Amino acid sequence: MPEIFHPYASFGFQNRMPMRFEADVFECEIEGEIPPELEGAYYRTGADRQYPSLEDDIILAGDGMFSMFRFENGHVSFKSRYVQTERLKAERAARRRLYGHYRNKYTDDESVSNLPERDNTGNTYAFAHHGEVFALREDSRPYRLDPETLDTLDIPDFGDLKSTALTAHPKIDPHTGEWWSYGVFAAGGPTTEASLHVFDKDGTLIREELFHTPYPGLSHDFAVTREHVVFPIMPLVADEKRLRAGDQYYQYDPDLPSKWGIMPRNGSVEQMRWFDIPGIVMGHIMNAYTDGDRVIVDTPVSPGNCFCFFRDKNGNFPTMAETVTQITRITFDLSKDGDEAVTMEPLQGAYGDMPKIDDRYAMEKYRIGYFAFRDPPRMGIAQIDWDTGEIVYHDLEAAAAQEPVFVPRTPDSPEGDGYVLTVVDRFIEKRTDLMILDGNDVSRPPIATIKLPFALPMSFHGSWVAAA
Structure with a gap:
């Protein structure tokens, strides 16, 4: 008997249904004029299950839905395609659901219990490097896609890489072009095994070091500066015994502090120092830099478990207040040593997540940051000037912004001189727009709005790739 589709739990305590369609829109409707400097493609990926899931599913388990807004001479066209992963192809061949809960193979149909790419959905970050486009997922090696058609090509050979995981939040060094990455649970199972790895500007593996984290916790993003590497480990803990019982992959432990490992960038993992910060959870890094003996990390943090669909060790979901990120x-x-080494400065009025910067200033001191502003019912895009502490806002009415992405006006334009692209969910019209804002001041009216005649599933992270 065919299964029905169940709502899945998403961020912000929302329940959603999958949309389940691929689309092509040639010549999108545009309000305003596209700046002539915008020539290239904005790639995004998110989660959208094509086949029914088990009840109590979460958004992170969705199949990868890769999309592209292509900009050409003032025109914009849209395309979206499922990432044709091994797991999706298996379900399409069977014409039914084969996979169960997020990262829990013990809830799968027995016919696919040994598929090595079980968790690789390509649903987290549309990433571009050395002329290639990838669909990343933090527990797997990425799929490579055709940048024009979005056809899924393969999982590339990463040389002698030992880690089974490449983070969904790689860092590109704007000076060297190196691709910095890491993986927790690097041997495949929920253990403390981890890997730091670096690829050169041509995508060749040039470094890998294995190390252990203090506990098998969540690590969705990390930081690289000119002098240091920072590994945050959050107290959402994975456990094999719990998985065998059919339970969730992560469980929040409020009695554990978050752990922050810092090592010299040109040193060794053997020089790692671990610092405790109790009572916070973070998912994303805005940027980080080193100033003498000080390593500065800018990040949205919450006072409790911001991953609202994971229970704590007592079986409870977090309250709304515990999930608010600042x-x-x-x-x-x-x-300094111990607690004396760590200071925290929350930025007043800076509520939200999905932080981005002008990537030309990655890994070093910078001035401007952008993020999706979320202080319900007020929603929009916000811009921080770290030199002055000023925040400016672009408010949205009956709508919410997804991740903002910055595109410089020219390769040598000043920091923040360019455009902020952000996808906007229009709740009343049940549509999606791509809005272009002034990177110098996002509070100004949109420069242009690309309008789609339908709504899109949530995408997590994306990249702008300029035309060759």
């Missing part, structure tokens, strides 16, 4: 500057003074 942009916070965390400073680690490496000349």
Whole structure:
């Protein structure tokens, strides 16, 4: 008997249904004029299950839905395609659901219990490097896609890489072009095994170091500066015994502090120092830099479990207040020990997540940051000036913004001189727009709005790729 589709739990305590369609829109409707400097493609990926799931599913288990807004001479066209992963192809061949809960193989149909790419959905970050486009997922090696057609090509050979996981939040060094990455649970299972790995500007593996984290916790993003690498481990803990019982992959433990490992960038993992910060959870890094003995990390943090669909060790979901994220500057003074080394400075009024910067200033001192502003019922895009502490807002009415992405006006234009692209969910019209804002001041009216005649599933992270 065919299964029905169940709502799945998403961020912000929302329940959603999958949309389940691929689309092509040639010549999108545009309000305003596209800046002539915008020539290229904006790639995004998110989660959208094509076949029914088990009840109590979460958004992170969705199949990868890869999309592209292509900009050509003032015109914009849209395309979206499922990432043709091994798991999706298996379900399409069977014409039914084969996979169960998020990262829990013990809830799958027995016919696919040994599929090595079980968790690789390509649903987290549309990433571009050395002329290639990838669909990343933090527990797997990425799929490579055709940048024009979005056809799924393969999982590339990463040389002698030992880690089974490449983070969904890689960092590109704007000076060298290196691709910095890491993987927790690097041997495949929920253990403390982890890997730091680096690829050169041509995508060749040039470094890998294995190490252990303090506990098998969640690590969705990390930070790289000119002098240091920072590994945050959050107290959402994975456990094999719990998985065998059919339970969730992560469980929040409020009695554990978050752990922050810091090592010299040109040193070794053997020089790692671990710092405790109790009572916070973070998912994303805005940017980080080193200033003498101090390592500065800017990140949205919450006072409790911001991953609202994971229970704690007592079986409880978090309250709304525990999930609110606030942009916070965390400073680690490496000349000091223990608690004295860490200071935290929450930025007042900076509520939200999905932080981005002008990537030309990654890994070093910077001035401007952008993020999806979320202080319900007020929603929009916000811009921080770290030199002055000023925040400006672009408010949205009956709508919410997804991740903002910055595109410089020219390769050598000043920091923030360019455009902010953000997808906007229009709740009343049940549509999606792509809005283009002034990167110098996002509070100004949109420069242009690309209008789609339908709604899109949530995408997590994306990249702008300029035309060759």
